[in-house]
Amino acid sequence: xxxxxxxxxxxxxxxxxxxxxxxxxxxxxxxxxxxxxxxxxxxxxxxxxxxxxxxxxxxxxxxxxxxxxxxxxxxxxxxxxxxxxxxxxxxxxxxxxxxxxxxxxxxxxxxxxxxxxxxxxxxxxxxxxxxxxxxxxxxxxxxxxxxxxxxxxxxxxxxxxxxxxxxxxxxxxxxxxxxxxxxxxxxxxxxxxxxxxxxxxxxxxxxxxxxxxxxxxxxxxxxxxxxxxxxxxxxxxxxxxxxxxxxxxxxxxxxxxxxxxxxxxxxxxxxxxxxxxxxxxxxxxxxxxxxxxxxxxxxxxxxxxxxxxxxxxxxxxxxxxxxxxxxxxxxxxxxxxxxxxxxxxxxxxxxxxxxxxxxxxxxxxxxxxxxxxxxxxxxxxxxxxxxxxxxxxxxxxxxxxxxxxxxxxxxxxxxxxxxxxxxxxxxxx
Numbered sequence: 001x002x003x004x005x006x007x008x009x010x011x012x013x014x015x016x017x018x019x020x021x022x023x024x025x026x027x028x029x030x031x032x033x034x035x036x037x038x039x040x041x042x043x044x045x046x047x048x049x050x051x052x053x054x055x056x057x058x059x060x061x062x063x064x065x066x067x068x069x070x071x072x073x074x075x076x077x078x079x080x081x082x083x084x085x086x087x088x089x090x091x092x093x094x095x096x097x098x099x100x101x102x103x104x105x106x107x108x109x110x111x112x113x114x115x116x117x118x119x120x121x122x123x124x125x126x127x128x129x130x131x132x133x134x135x136x137x138x139x140x141x142x143x144x145x146x147x148x149x150x151x152x153x154x155x156x157x158x159x160x161x162x163x164x165x166x167x168x169x170x171x172x173x174x175x176x177x178x179x180x181x182x183x184x185x186x187x188x189x190x191x192x193x194x195x196x197x198x199x200x201x202x203x204x205x206x207x208x209x210x211x212x213x214x215x216x217x218x219x220x221x222x223x224x225x226x227x228x229x230x231x232x233x234x235x236x237x238x239x240x241x242x243x244x245x246x247x248x249x250x251x252x253x254x255x256x257x258x259x260x261x262x263x264x265x266x267x268x269x270x271x272x273x274x275x276x277x278x279x280x281x282x283x284x285x286x287x288x289x290x291x292x293x294x295x296x297x298x299x300x301x302x303x304x305x306x307x308x309x310x311x312x313x314x315x316x317x318x319x320x321x322x323x324x325x326x327x328x329x330x331x332x333x334x335x336x337x338x339x340x341x342x343x344x345x346x347x348x349x350x351x352x353x354x355x356x357x358x359x360x361x362x363x364x365x366x367x368x369x370x371x372x373x374x375x376x377x378x379x380x381x382x383x384x385x386x387x388x389x390x391x392x393x394x395x396x397x398x399x400x401x402x403x404x405x406x407x408x409x410x411x412x413x414x415x416x417x418x419x420x421x422x423x424x425x426x427x428x429x
Contacts, residue, residue, distance in 0.1 A: 004407050008396060011414050012389045016144040018422035019385075020315070020340055020369060021163070021218070021277060023065070023376040024148045026156035030133045031377040033073035034123035037099065038080065038111065040380055041065050041288065042092045050086035052079075054287070062288055065376055074120045081111060091348045095383035102386075103136065103379055133157055136378045141385050144419070145428055146373075147215055161428070163277060164209045165218035166202075168260030170242060170253050174284055177242035177253075195235035195259060202260055203267035210271025215426045216315070217268055218277045219261065224250045226297035227304040228258050235259045265309050275313045275426055278302065281320030282344050292320040292345050299326040306330075306337050315425055317372050319344035321351050324358050332362045338425060339363060341372020347384065352391040360395070360413075369425065370417035392417070 031037045041063035048054050054061035057076040058069035069076060087093035097109030104122060106115065126132045137143045137159065149165040170177045185192050188201045206217060238252045265276070280302075283293040306314045316327050317340045324346070331337045339359055342352050359368050371388055373381045396413065399405040422428070 004400070005397060008411060008414075009393055011411055012393050012418075014142065015414050016142050016419045017371055017385065018369075018419050018426070018428065019143050019146045019371055019373045019375075019381060020216075020422050020426055021279070021317070021343075021372050021374055022146050022148045022381070023150060023374065024146055024160060024378060025150055026148060026152035026160045026162070027154040028133075029137065029146070029148075029157055029160065029378040030127050031123065031379050032127050034116075034120045035069070035073035035076040036064065036377055037123065037379050038077060038096065039064055039069075040092075040096075040376065043087070043096055045289065046087045046090055046092055047080055047083045050083050052083040056080065066288060073124075074117060077111065077116045077120060078113070081113060081116070084111060091387070095380075095387060098383040098386060099379055103140070103382060133378050136382060141381050143381060143385070145423075146381075147426065149218060161212075162214050163216040163218045164206070164214050165220070166205075166260075166264055167220040168202075168257045168264065169220065169222050170238070170256045171248060172284065174286065176245070177248060178245055181239065181242060192239070195232035195239065198235065198239070198260065199232070199263045202263035206264045206267030207270040210268045210273040212272070212427075214273060215428065216273060216275040216277045217264060218279065219264070220279050221261075221298070221302070222253065222257060223281070223283070223293040223295040223298055224254055225257055225295075225301045226254055227301040227308075228254070230255045230259045230262075232259075261305065265312060269309075269311065273427070274311060275315060277340070278314055278316045279318070279343055280316065281318040281323050281346075290319075290344060292322075294320045294322040299323070299330055303330055303334055303337070306334050310336055312336060313338065313425055315340045315369060317341045317343040319346060321346055321354065324351070324355050328358045328362045331359075331367050332364075338367035338369065338421070340369035340422075341374075342388070343372060343374060347374075347387075349387070349391060352388060353395060356392055356395045360399070365413055365416055366421055366424075368417050369422045389418075 039057055044063045056079045058064055059071060060067035100106040101109035144159060146160050147163050148160055149163050170180050181192055190201055192198050192201060234255055238256050241248060281292055281294060282290055284290050314337045316337060318327055327339055331339050342355055346355060370392060371385060373384045375381045396410040400407050400410050
């Protein structure tokens with residue numbers, strides 16, 4: 001390894017990181033048990049796909065992020081041991097190996113019948129250690145700030161701030177339109193019978209929460225999204241038909257989403273927060289099967305939305321590789337659109353590399369946020385960040401060797417991409 005390579009890897013290792021999207025519990029970001037780590041839902045679904053019964057490690061047949069498994073952690077780990085060899089070759093399987101080896105000292109990162117009882121006890125011991133979350137997030141990952149979509153129920157750990165996540169989608173793979181409206185009423189504490197009810201409720205919600213410690217409004221937009229102006233009467237009709245259980249066509253669903261997004265962003269402009277985090281390119285089929293999703297109108301719709309709300313910064317991430325170029329071109333041409341991380345089905349080496357290369361090719365460097373863990377527990381931030389930094393290092397070295405970047409230019413990208421851009425975009429000190 002020559003001097004420049006050593007300098008680049010050292011800079012990547014030491015640079016502080018802002019993680020702009022997580023599901024960390026603010027007051028307790030660490031995993032409570034080894035099962036919380038090993039049965040992270042991306043690992044769980046691979047085990048189910050490999051032949052493990054969905055109810056083998058959780059009575060509900062759902063990942064523990066969605067339903068109480070109602071089983072002891074040790075029993076859950078023992079149940080999955082026969083299926084783990086089938087996923088050793090996958091990226092999730094490899095990240096699990098790295099996590100267990102580097103953070104817990106497991107030889108080869110492999111769980112066996114001989115070590116699971118000891119490891120379960122060790123994970124629970126670490127979970128009770130007040131210094132453990134800081135050790136993982138600060139000392140091992142150098143993550144200075146994690147933004148989470150979970151609201152605190154008690155004093156938050158240092159370095160954790162919040163985003164207000166909204167999903168203005170009337171029909172999903174998990175809930176019917178009528179159930180979605182019921183959920184919204186429960187969350188907002190009021191009836192939503194008409195478009196006017198919906199507008200006032202969403203406007204007030206965004207206005208109230210668009211100030212620190214909230215740092216962004218998160219929008220999960222559907223693939224069919226195509227930005228349009230929608231009359232209240234049309235949306236009221238869609239809501240009435242949803243209540244009656246009648247079939248809704250994609251244009252009806254899009255009308256609801258566009259109306260809800262306008263209400264949220266209009267309310268947001270009455271607060272102080274000016275960042276919207278847009279996550280796209282995925283849908284979830286029952287019971288919990290995440291698939292990629294893409295539709296031609298989406299990027300044009302997002303561009304028109306950003307053009308109408310020029311005072312808002314739209315920081316975008318995608319689960320669909322098809323959007324890699326589309327979002328890159330959008331961020332190249334639209335001043336208030338930027339790109340962030342690699343979400344769900346793009347957090348794999350081949351697609352990571354493609355994303356990094358595409359963004360370096362076309363997006364101004366101050367509009368690239370290099371990391372996005374989507375982690376539910378601090379421990380999973382570690383292998384995800386390690387993989388992302390590895391890919392960034394390989395890409396930057398290759399570009400220098402090919403003469404596409406100077407050594408100084410490559411080094412100058414690291415701090416902005418992993419820290420400074422996110423600080424600015426999300427209004428962090």
